[in-house]
Amino acid sequence: MLYLLGVNLPDTRRVATALTYIYGIGNSTGESVCHRLGIHPRARLNELTEDQVTRLSQLLNTMKIEAELKREVSNRISQKVNMGCYQGIRHQMRLPVHGQRTRNNARTARRLNGRGFQKREYSRCGVLMKFHRTILN
Secondary structure (H helix, E strand, O other): OEEEOOEEEOOOOEHHHHHHHOOOOOHHHHHHHHHHHOOOOOOEHHHOOHHHHHHHHHHHHOOOOOHHHHHHHHHHHHHHHHHOOHHHHHHHOOOOOOOOOOOOOOHHHHHHHOOOOOOOOEOOOOOEOOOOOOOOO
């Protein structure tokens, strides 16, 4: 296992695929990094020379990945929540943000938000009592 920028990368994987273990790097970014450094597309991580590994780490240091990217994403979400825009409200309610359906799907988000269940009150004899809102004067 190669330890690079705080992430353990598997030695037996291809370089482009192994880079996807880093948060913020997908398949296309991994392939473009390999192309930019002149690494063969089928090269495995354990086949890299020490010079190639140092150039790889230097290139990855210039990119926004891992903690820096996570911090930026969370700052953007909190900024939208503070503004009160539509996407911020959807984030706050833990519902899908980008226009997905909520009629059939997104059950997990609704359950986590507390909308999927209600607290039930039982009487002393074990019979379920119905919910009634009473206004006290």
